[in-house]
Amino acid sequence: AQKVTQAQTEISVVEKEDVTLDCVYETRDTTYYLFWYKQPPSGELVFLIRRNSFDEQNEISGRYSWNFQKSTSSFNFTITASQVVDSAVYFCALSYGTSYGKLTFGQGTILTVHP
Amino acid sequence: SAVISQKPSRDICQRGTSLTIQCQVDSQVTMMFWYRQQPGQSLTLIATANQGSEATYESGFVIDKFPISRPNLTFSTLTVSNMSPEDSSIYLCSVMTGLTDTQYFGPGTRLTVL
Numbered sequence: 001a002q003k004v005t006q007a008q009t010e011i012s013v014v015e016k017e018d019v020t021l022d023c024v025y026e027t028r029d030t031t032y033y034l035f036w037y038k039q040p041p042s043g044e045l046v047f048l049i050r051r052n053s054f055d056e057q058n059e060i061s062g063r064y065s066w067n068f069q070k071s072t073s074s075f076n077f078t079i080t081a082s083q084v085v086d087s088a089v090y091f092c093a094l095s096y097g098t099s100y101g102k103l104t105f106g107q108g109t110i111l112t113v114h115p
Numbered sequence: 116s117a118v119i120s121q122k123p124s125r126d127i128c129q130r131g132t133s134l135t136i137q138c139q140v141d142s143q144v145t146m147m148f149w150y151r152q153q154p155g156q157s158l159t160l161i162a163t164a165n166q167g168s169e170a171t172y173e174s175g176f177v178i179d180k181f182p183i184s185r186p187n188l189t190f191s192t193l194t195v196s197n198m199s200p201e202d203s204s205i206y207l208c209s210v211m212t213g214l215t216d217t218q219y220f221g222p223g224t225r226l227t228v229l
Contacts, residue, residue: 035218043205045158045220047116091157101146101211101218102173105157 002027002096006106013082014114021077021109023092029053033095034068034075035103040088051075082113117142117210119221127227128198135194136224138208143188146211149181152223153204164191164208198228 003026013019025034036048049059051068059066063080079086089110093103118141128134138147147164162170162183170183185191195202205223 037220043225044222045207047217047219050217093158101148102160102163103150103158103209103218105159107157 002029002094002104004092004094004104004106006090006092006109008109009107010110010112012112012114015083016081017113018078018080019082019111019113021079021090021092021111023075023077023106025073025075025092025094027094027096029096031100033100035091035093035095036066036075036077037091037093038088039091039108045091048077079111082111084113084115087111087113116217116219117144117212119208119210119219121206121208121221121224123224124222125225125227127229129229130199132198133194133196134198134226135192136206136208136226138191138193138221140189140210142212144210144212145188145216146218147185147191148209148218149183149191149193150207150209150220151204152207158207161193161206164193195226198226200228202226203228 005024032053034051038046056068065078067076089108091108092106096102120139122137149161150158151161152158160173161176162172164170164183164185166185182194205225207223208221209218211218
């Protein structure tokens with residue numbers, strides 16, 4: 001069975017601090033996708049990144065970076081120089097099923113960035 | 116990415132009634148899914164909406180409670196039947212434009228059952 005664990009329930013930082021959100025996953029599939037989504041207070045789910053199981057290259061997009069390590073089954077997300085607008089709930093998710101469309105979500109991490 | 120809309124955006128319903136939620140996409144998509152997010156919780160997949168055939172439900176969800184239709188490649192409905200306060204949640208549809216493409220989510224329908 002698939003499982004995603006986001007051990008950090010809530011994180012509070014001051015603006016301009018760097019913050020890392022942890023994600024650990026379990027799956028028996030050899031091919032799968034990992035995702036990060038952001039859910040701001042307005043409620044919509046905003047796609048941030050998708051990574052397939054064969055691509056362990058780290059990725060950077062502006063202030064966001066992701067570290068994928070299959071050896072530790074982790075897919076961590078770092079925000080550099082955080083801003084108040086980064087305050088949201090962040091979800092890590094793992095695909096399952098032959099279509100890779102079914103997602104198992106972690107419990108989410110509430111990030112609050114204080115000015 | 117596809118543009119996804121949901122109707123209604125929110126509703127307050129009485130116990131025992133049913134509500135149908137619509138999901139409309141601006142382009143044809145391969146896969147459509149329905150998720151539930153209970154208050155303060157994560158998202159849980161309810162079912163895969165199959166075009167022209169019965170939906171595929173995940174464990175813990177049944178067709179009598181959550182009937183789903185998908186008459187074409189751009190539209191789906193989810194009905195929450197015989198509602199109870201425990202059904203108060205955000206219901207989200209999601210789509211994939213291709214079998215290995217990214218999954219995008221609609222804005223959600225916030226349902227409160229009194």
